[in-house]
Amino acid sequence: MTILKKNAFTMRKTLITLVAVLGMTAVAAPALAAGGAKHPRSAGFSFEGPFGTFDQGQLQRGYKVYREVCAACHSMDLMHFRNLGEAGGPFYDSHAANPAENRFVKALAAEVQVPDIDTETGEAIMRDATPADRFPSPYPNATAAAAGNGGAAPPDLSVMAKARHDGANYMYSLLSGYQAAPAGLQIRPGQYYNPYMTGDMTPFWTGEGHAPAGGFIAMPPPLADGQVTYDDGTAQTVDQYAKDVSAFIAWASDPRATERKQAGFGVMIFLFLFAGLTYLSYRRIWKGVAH
Numbered sequence: 240m241t242i243l244k245k246n247a248f249t250m251r252k253t254l255i256t257l258v259a260v261l262g263m264t265a266v267a268a269p270a271l272a273a274g275g276a277k278h279p280r281s282a283g284f285s286f287e288g289p290f291g292t293f294d295q296g297q298l299q300r301g302y303k304v305y306r307e308v309c310a311a312c313h314s315m316d317l318m319h320f321r322n323l324g325e326a327g328g329p330f331y332d333s334h335a336a337n338p339a340e341n342r343f344v345k346a347l348a349a350e351v352q353v354p355d356i357d358t359e360t361g362e363a364i365m366r367d368a369t370p371a372d373r374f375p376s377p378y379p380n381a382t383a384a385a386a387g388n389g390g391a392a393p394p395d396l397s398v399m400a401k402a403r404h405d406g407a408n409y410m411y412s413l414l415s416g417y418q419a420a421p422a423g424l425q426i427r428p429g430q431y432y433n434p435y436m437t438g439d440m441t442p443f444w445t446g447e448g449h450a451p452a453g454g455f456i457a458m459p460p461p462l463a464d465g466q467v468t469y470d471d472g473t474a475q476t477v478d479q480y481a482k483d484v485s486a487f488i489a490w491a492s493d494p495r496a497t498e499r500k501q502a503g504f505g506v507m508i509f510l511f512l513f514a515g516l517t518y519l520s521y522r523r524i525w526k527g528v529a530h
Contacts, residue, residue, distance in 0.1 A: 277434045277452050279408040280416075282482045286407075286489065290504070292497050293490050296471060298329030301487025304467050304480050306351075309396065312388065312458075314376040317397035318491055320348040321370040327497045329487065339370040351375060389429050391457050400485075400492035407489040409435065414481035417460040421451050430455040 286293045302323065305315075323330045324341030335341040348368040353375045357364050368375070378384035384392035400406030412435040420432040423446020438454015462477045469475055473483075490496070 275439075275452055276437045276454060277412075277416075279405050279412040279435060282408055282411040282485065284407055284482075284486055284489070286486070286496065289500060291500070293327060293486065295329060295331070296473075297483050297486045298490055300469055300471070300473060300479075301483040301485070301490075302329050302347075303469075304462075304484040305396075305487055307467050308461055308480075309484060310374070311377055312384075312393040313396045314378075314393075315374045315397045315491060316376065316395050318374045319370070320344055320351075320368060320372055320374070322491075322494060323347065324370070325494060327494065328490070341370070344370045348372060389457050393458070396488050396491070398492045400489040406492065407485045410485040410488060411481045413456075414462060414485065415478050422446060424451065426455065430457060431459055432456075 285291055285297070305313075321338040321341075321344060322328060324335060324338035324344040325331060328338075330341060330343040330347065331338075332341050332343060338344060348370050351368045351374075352365045353368045353372050355364055355366050356362070378387065378392075381392050399410065403409045413433060416435045417431060417433050420426045423444060424432065424440060425443040425445060426432060432453060433456050434451065434453035436454035436456045440450035440453065444450035462480045464476050467475065467480060473479060
């Protein structure tokens with residue numbers, strides 16, 4: 240009898256806890272619905288899915304957009320110029336002895352100036368970059384970066400695709416999704432409205448109905464039609480620029496993605512064959528044996 244009472248008491252406590260949790264969820268639901276951002280649009284990237292691969296032409300265009308537009312504010316501290324010439328990279332050349340000897344990588348690196356120290360005088364100098372150099376940062380330190388951007392240092396883009404859910408599509412949507420602030424939304428100077436930016440517009444909303452999805456972003460719209468010249472005839476539009484640079488950042492965030500997918504496919508084939516051989520061996524060994 241005592242055991243039954245204890246079980247009943249435990250069940251009652253559990254039910255009370257569940258009711259409390261459901262009640263809190265119901266109360267919080269309107270607040271959660273008021274904030275958030277729009278779900279990223281799909282750009283239809285070629286590298287999506289288990290068998291997807293990067294489009295080398297798109298990566299080359301994406302690097303050009305990054306170098307001519309994004310690199311003015313955003314660093315990629317984990318990237319070296321030689322990475323551009325690695326297998327699967329935007330400027331991979333099978334005829335090059337190694338990425339550092341890749342003629343395309345050498346030419347691209349030489350277009351960029353990096354800080355160094357004169358070995359004879361010890362003075363600070365600027366020199367042409369080499370494949371061994373990292374992508375240079377646009378600012379000498381985080382304090383200078385914040386001071387030059389309204390108090391918020393632009394984030395490093397080395398692994399940005401991994402730092403955001405649905406990274407490539409998120410970046411594509413954000414870069415191509417700037418909109419004029421809806422009527423009734425109070426926006427301060429130096430801020431821009433983007434429906435794909437996470438935030439809560441409720442405190443700044445004076446219009447009717449629910450506050451719009453999205454948030455404020457300090458970065459002004461970085462892309463404009465015709466801003467970057469493509470040599471392959473690809474459309475020079477904001478939408479295309481956003482797709483290409485997002486693909487490049489996605490590759491930089493995981494340069495070995497294609498190799499890993501190919502290795503995984505090979506492993507799955509091996510496991511399938513091994514499972515078949517194991518089953519056939521089992522049938523042969525135990526054939527005619529009662530068990």
